Amino acid sequence: MFEEQIIPLPDDVFRLLRDFIHGYCGIFFDDGSKFLLERRLSRRLEQHRLKSFEEYYHFLRYDRKREEELTVLVDNLTTNETYFFRESPQLRAFSEEILPELRQTLAARKTLRIWSAGCSTGEEPYTIAILLLEAGEWWRDWQVEILGSDINQRVLHTARKGVYKKSAHRATSPEMLSKYFIEEEKGNYRIIDKVRGLVSFSSLNLLDPYKTSLISNVDVIFCRNVIIYFDKEAKKKVISSFHDKLRGGGYLLLGHSESLINISNAFLLRTLKNDMVYQKPLRGTAEGSNSKEQSMNKF
Numbered sequence: 001m002f003e004e005q006i007i008p009l010p011d012d013v014f015r016l017l018r019d020f021i022h023g024y025c026g027i028f029f030d031d032g033s034k035f036l037l038e039r040r041l042s043r044r045l046e047q048h049r050l051k052s053f054e055e056y057y058h059f060l061r062y063d064r065k066r067e068e069e070l071t072v073l074v075d076n077l078t079t080n081e082t083y084f085f086r087e088s089p090q091l092r093a094f095s096e097e098i099l100p101e102l103r104q105t106l107a108a109r110k111t112l113r114i115w116s117a118g119c120s121t122g123e124e125p126y127t128i129a130i131l132l133l134e135a136g137e138w139w140r141d142w143q144v145e146i147l148g149s150d151i152n153q154r155v156l157h158t159a160r161k162g163v164y165k166k167s168a169h170r171a172t173s174p175e176m177l178s179k180y181f182i183e184e185e186k187g188n189y190r191i192i193d194k195v196r197g198l199v200s201f202s203s204l205n206l207l208d209p210y211k212t213s214l215i216s217n218v219d220v221i222f223c224r225n226v227i228i229y230f231d232k233e234a235k236k237k238v239i240s241s242f243h244d245k246l247r248g249g250g251y252l253l254l255g256h257s258e259s260l261i262n263i264s265n266a267f268l269l270r271t272l273k274n275d276m277v278y279q280k281p282l283r284g285t286a287e288g289s290n291s292k293e294q295s296m297n298k299f
């Protein structure tokens, strides 16, 4: 057996590298994570025949192949855990409360835009598409867009293929599995074209102001289990950009362990029957309008 060679990461270079990574994608590695970076990135140095992390840092900043390396770096450092029908109370709030409301409020416009920001391998946006199909297809003559985006190219490749192992279905009911997936050999499940056709995927770094400026007038943003890895400053940037991209009255759905406390006062916290969700006020700011709900902590 060959032992993986670990190249030492000096403290000063660790700080340069982590600040660079943080500035690029928002993910913050505290001092306790030095060993993790050392372990996960040592093989990148070997790959490029670099002798030290200092050389690797310069490579990331100035080499003409830096963009390619950033893609691999992100792939090595991001957590991509996800599965179909994750966080069922929130999905019930979406299906049973948010969608019927949008059906009424958007009836004149007949457009519905949903963004799964940080969609990983695609289970989240495909779940949203299935929930829409299950909602009765009243939106058939609407213009419906479901966008899944992620910074990691590898997960997007899997998302576009739409073929999943059984482990992606730990929360999928047998009924949903047989209705929306085709079982193939080797225990793979392929999402049916009717669902796949509703979702488009795009590579997008949530901290890239240029790329995100192309998105606007969104009705619902799902950004679940993504900004938990960001520090406060990066969270504030991303949430403020979500606020810009949502139309007034649009919803922001975060992961169940996430909240906007100390991050933003620009959203209303609404207590629905199934879950609590954030909503961009129709006009003006959240402060003052519905202050009782706003002042509640989510958890």
Ligand SMILES: C[S@@+](CC[C@H](N)C(=O)[O-])C[C@H]1O[C@@H](n2cnc3c(N)ncnc32)[C@H](O)[C@@H]1O
Binding pocket: 024, 025, 026, 027, 078, 079, 080, 081, 082, 083, 086, 117, 118, 119, 120, 121, 124, 149, 150, 151, 152, 155, 204, 205, 206, 207, 223, 224, 225, 226, 255
């Ligand atoms: C744990 S997964 C969450 C997947 C899904 N939203 C869910 O809750 O099941 C987090 C995803 O966020 C992505 N991510 C991390 N930083 C990002 C950034 N700056 N821009 C876009 N996506 C990012 C990661 O690549 C990863 O696929």
